[in-house]
Amino acid sequence: MLEENISRRRFWEKSTKAAVGALTTSFSMSRCRSQERVASEIERYNPKRDGGCAVAFGYDMDMPCAGVEYLYDRNLGWPRDGECVANGHLNEDVRTYVRLLASISEDYGLGLQFFVQGNTFEETEDAALWTEIAGRGHAIDSHMYNHDSLLRTPVEEIRSQLTKTKNLIERHCGTENIGLRGPGGYENALHGREDVQQVILDVGIRWVTTQFQRSVQGTDQSWIDMIPSQQPVYYPTGLLEVPFCGHQDRSFFDVDMGGSPRPVTEWSSYLEGCVNLALKNNLWLSLTTHPSTSFKHDPQALYLRNIFDYCSHNPDIILCNYQDLFRWLSAEKNRV
Template structure:
């Protein structure tokens, strides 16, 4: 079976940019990932939404459900009211590859319930915590667990070739890992290109000890005004912007759907002035031909299965 992305008429290419909204384990003193977003990161996320709205773009967020136990979820209500989408990222950042599929079923159902009760959202697309080089290909029971929880689409397959074959290969990310159907009928929408976490905190990390000491002492706390990330070198943010503009250009030139995966927390640390999203959206809106900016829900709806 082949999956094709049907782009809206007259559109040159499509971008489905999504953010995993979470307190990443890699920035946690105790390596715990959760959805109880600290106030400064709430503000930062709202500024991303403002940037998107100013360019007439709706963003896609995937949210770790345990944050929906917070009394104050006004920031999430605001995100939904502004037209952005929030979908399921499990309840506790549980890997979708787990052998304990009963626990996975509970996590998916509980997060769906909380999204429905607290935000009036019916989740239809699931983002995998972490992502996997082979997707969920050998895990039929996990695929069925996801389908049974009501999802049509899962986004779990990462591009393990990034950084291995040179810049031209990296930029051509949208040509690889197209959406596909698992034998169970579940549709996979892979992560394309560099994930921000990998780019900044692994690939371009020049001082892993500095990241480790920051994480232990200051992780999951607001960074002071003017803070400079001690584990990356100067210029890495410019490289990130350059990569994303070029990856977009590739999708534009080849008429592709491009599905990058980012995190508000990673951008809060590495792009405190919020330069990346405005630069990308300006670049996209300055193109001669129209570009469809889609949420992952819309990207899923644009997919047709043939054969």
């Protein structure tokens, strides 16, 4: 209790007078009265220095391609490699679910982070959805045009897909695209792939989130225990890496990634465990979720309300999105 008070005071002391005014206004207008810090209003934040922790949810817009049964049967995994090509075309269920996720986060004064494949803009209804979601203040960044691996795709093809997707995001959403989620996630991130890092930087992307490490033991606690080693880092090229922290919802729930059809209450408990550890160790917590997976396990997105409620009752936890993480981390880098 004492520690919480100290870290909170330290943070407020470091805020500018103007920022505090903005925060106070946001707080008084928010439906969630205990969430005093609104991420978009905070110019600088570093949990190691300021106390507390930052919690960001990133939603990857991959879609299965083998028919709608995937969406409704929690025992089914995704089609195996080679059976089809995953694409970013959504269906009405998932479009509705995205709007639900956005509405829930708006109740907490938060903009969510979505990573979209460029090919989603081939569909008129999808393009209209992303224009709407961006207009509501949510963050939209790239997930390649066709969900191809950054490690297995020729660099010139990566350049082409990133450029095309960036142009589409910027045209339809009206926001600059400088973030990229690496399709699939990679154990060793982009370390040793300076050629890929350079192409990414060349097209104007400044931060990536590519590292996904599997727990050897596979228990919920062992996934949580890995999070302190999954913190953001700058590659020597100047590109920022924001690793996936712990499970994806797919590795938790989907059988093709080693998950199992568990009750959503266990997912909520797992997420609370992640937040508790991040708070105790003053960490950045960057989580990875998929509307196409979450939808079939939790069509009302109860887990999102649960974890936002849980976080918003502690003023030392800052709910944010990946663009906020980049903003704060780059401010720290430029300070030195």
